[in-house]
Amino acid sequence: ICLRRTTGRVGPSHHRLTPLQSPPPPSPPSPLSPPSVAAASDAELRSLIEGATKDVSIFLAPGLHLKLSSQIRCSSNVKVVVASSDEGAKLDGQGRTGLFLLTGSCSLTLRGLAIVNGRANYDMAYFGRRGGVVVGVGAGDVEIIDSTVTGCTAEGGGVVFMESSGAVSLIDSNVAGCSADYAGGVVYARQSGAVMLIGSIVTSCTANINGGVIYANAKELPQESGAVSLIGSTVTGCSAGFGGGVVYAVYQGFASGAVLIIRSTVTGCSAGEGGATFTDAIDLSVIDSTISGCNATQGGAVYVETGSASLARS
Numbered sequence: 334i335c336l337r338r339t340t341g342r343v344g345p346s347h348h349r350l351t352p353l354q355s356p357p358p359p360s361p362p363s364p365l366s367p368p369s370v371a372a373a374s375d376a377e378l379r380s381l382i383e384g385a386t387k388d389v390s391i392f393l394a395p396g397l398h399l400k401l402s403s404q405i406r407c408s409s410n411v412k413v414v415v416a417s418s419d420e421g422a423k424l425d426g427q428g429r430t431g432l433f434l435l436t437g438s439c440s441l442t443l444r445g446l447a448i449v450n451g452r453a454n455y456d457m458a459y460f461g462r463r464g465g466v467v468v469g470v471g472a473g474d475v476e477i478i479d480s481t482v483t484g485c486t487a488e489g490g491g492v493v494f495m496e497s498s499g500a501v502s503l504i505d506s507n508v509a510g511c512s513a514d515y516a517g518g519v520v521y522a523r524q525s526g527a528v529m530l531i532g533s534i535v536t537s538c539t540a541n542i543n544g545g546v547i548y549a550n551a552k553e554l555p556q557e558s559g560a561v562s563l564i565g566s567t568v569t570g571c572s573a574g575f576g577g578g579v580v581y582a583v584y585q586g587f588a589s590g591a592v593l594i595i596r597s598t599v600t601g602c603s604a605g606e607g608g609a610t611f612t613d614a615i616d617l618s619v620i621d622s623t624i625s626g627c628n629a630t631q632g633g634a635v636y637v638e639t640g641s642a643s644l645a646r647s
Contacts, residue, residue, distance in 0.1 A: 334635045334642065369416065373397065379405050382413055382433075390414040393422035393446070400425045401432055404454060404468070407439035412473070416444040426451035426465070426485070433467045440473030440499065446480045453487030453494070463487050463521070464494030465511065474499035474526070481507045488514045489548070490521030491538065500526035506533045513540040516581065517548035518571065524551060527560040527590070535568045543611070544581035545571035545602060551584045560590035563597045563622075571602045576611035576636065578602035578627060583613040592617045594624075594647075599634075601626045607636030617642040 369390040372378040381391050382405050393399070395417055401424065407413055415424075424443075426432055428450045435441055451465040465485030467475050475493055485492050491511035493501050501520050512518050518538035522528050528547050539545050546568060549561050561582050572578050579602050582592050592612055599609045599622070608627030610617060617637060624634045624647070635642055 334632060334637075369414075375399050375401055378415070382407050382415075385409055385411045385413060388412045388414075390416065393417045395419040395421060397422040398425060399423065400427050401430055402427075404431050404434040406434045406436075407441065408435075408437040410438040410473075412440045412442070414442045414444065415446065416442075417446055421445045421447050421480070423447040423449060425449050428452050428484075430454055431464050431466060431468060431487070434464075435467065435469040435472035435475070435498070437471065438473045440475070441467060441469075442476040442478065443480055444476075444478040448477075448480060448482045449484055451482075451485035451492070453490075462514075463489045465491045467493045469493070469495045469498040469525075471496075472498040474502070476502045476504065477506050478502075478504045479506060481509075482511060482519075483509050485511045486513070487521075490517045490519075491540075492519045493521070495520070495522045495525040497523075498525045500529065502529045502531065503533050504529075504531045507536075508533065508538060509536040511538045513544075513548075516540050516543040516573075517546075518544065518573075519546045521548045522550070523548075527562065529562045529564070530566045530568075531562070532565045534566065535571060537570045539571065540573045540581075542574050543576045545573040545578045545604065547580045547582075548577075549580070549582040549590075551590060560593075562593045562595070563599075564593070564595045566597045568597070568599045569601055573604040575605045576607055578604040578608045578610075578629070580610045580612075581607075582611070582615055584615045590615060594619045594622045596620070597622045599624045599627065603628045605630050607632045607634075609634045611636045611638070612640055612642075613638035615640045618645070619643070619647045620645045622647045 369392040
């Protein structure tokens, strides 16, 4: 553990959480609401989402394989749910395109899907090549539930890129082989809400600079919570070239939040600084968790630039 200009001390007797309790487990996903409509093609799915003026739930039949040719755009203040069942439907970016672009406070839930080969589009209006699966700019929340995500890539946010948007939740999902040229091999969240990885498995995800799994940067506004939570999750073999093989979290100004690793296992991750986590101006708590086999030039497991770190039963 590497600590610089920290407050408090690290050790099993130092507990920053008062009282020191794990949060309750998340509630199970609710049934599709409103009642779902079916889509059997890229064109039908695109029409339902891009034409939505109210909340919409879309069902994709198990085994359906949709090869997307471009991003599906949602620019209305609606909640979109795209779901499947059993073995799930597949959404495929074919290594040529990201899948969704959200603006105008649009929220998106992807449930029971196999998401593969998303590759971010280059669009200077939306910060270059960002978000291998989802780009959110001025968007609502993004949820990926009971899904698999494989082989997705971008400059920032190999799976999800969020700018001035809501929260990101990956719940009961598997993510493998996703990458970012710059930051956030899975999630890049800037001036946005909380990032939560709950009951999920992340394997072999990378960022060339910061945050092999999650990059979070909150500054300027009080409503930017910037919190990062890994709860009941397993992360293996992830890396970053500079900071945070798993999590890179930096907070400034009025922003507030915490990095929590609870009932989770982090194994074989690496970075230049903070093999598992790099934090600055934020408190880190590791509770009932295991971090092993991680390495870095400074802070093989944890690197704290400023702020505090606490370990409990870990």
